[in-house]
Amino acid sequence: MECRKFEITLISANNLENVRMLCKMKVHARVSIGGSSPETEKRTPTDKHGEVNPAWNFTMRYTISETMLENYNSMLVVKLYCKRKMGDRYVGEIHTPMKELFEYAKNGGAGTNAAVLTLPVQKGCVNSQGALRFSYRFGERVSIDKLLLAECVSSWSLC
Template sequence: MECRKFELTLISANDLEEVRKLFKMKVYARVSIGGNQETEKRTPADRHGEANPAWNLTMKFTVPESCLQHYGAMLLIKLYCKRKLSDRYIGEVYVPMKELFDQAYARGGSADVNYPVRRGSLNSQGLLRFAYRFGQCVDVEKLVLAEGFADWSRCVD
């Protein structure tokens, strides 16, 4: 299977909706590709920025080439406020992997972008800033099977 390495650096968010009234907001992000829970990664909670968190954290993924050819595979970044009882959902950013790949390809393989944070079908307050880059295309059948990502059929329309 042909795949690419995908590096995503979550930089920061600005002007997020205040979802906590009494205590400080401690915001973290959950990132997945294609809605596949096996690919989900999480940032630590930013304990100081409140509605303007900063992480500057790089995450690495292996993405099948087929996910970059169709608009069905999405990069999904969900933002949450950490709380003792249960974490509160702030909003999310979702972008087709093909769109990211096409933007990066036009800029030499990487990009630094801002996307609005959405809550439901409406834009919420705030922007999420992240940088990303794609590596060269490689055949990694054995690597993909070893990492447990054998079923990427959900990635494609």
């Protein structure tokens, strides 16, 4: 099976909608690739100081199937939430196809397969307030034996 390592670093968000009227916003992000299955979701620590301008500089690593980069169906989804005692409150999200990320990084320069992007945060079907900044990079294509993959999926997933 052909796979690649994919590394994403959520750097920061700015000018987010303030969804807390009485207390400070404490924002974290949940990242998933492909479907929205709970097994693929990873989470940043909660930023307790930036409020509507949170900063994480937090890196997450995945191993993804090469087929995820061949069509527009596989999406990177980053959802932002404000932490609350009564349950987290949704702030907004970004969706972008993995294929577009790969092609942008591949054509970005110096053959690094890496890039930095800032995308508008959306809430529902319209742009909401704010933007999310992140960097990412793709590793080289490797062939992985399915049996070997089953043994080492604990910290890397999606292949």
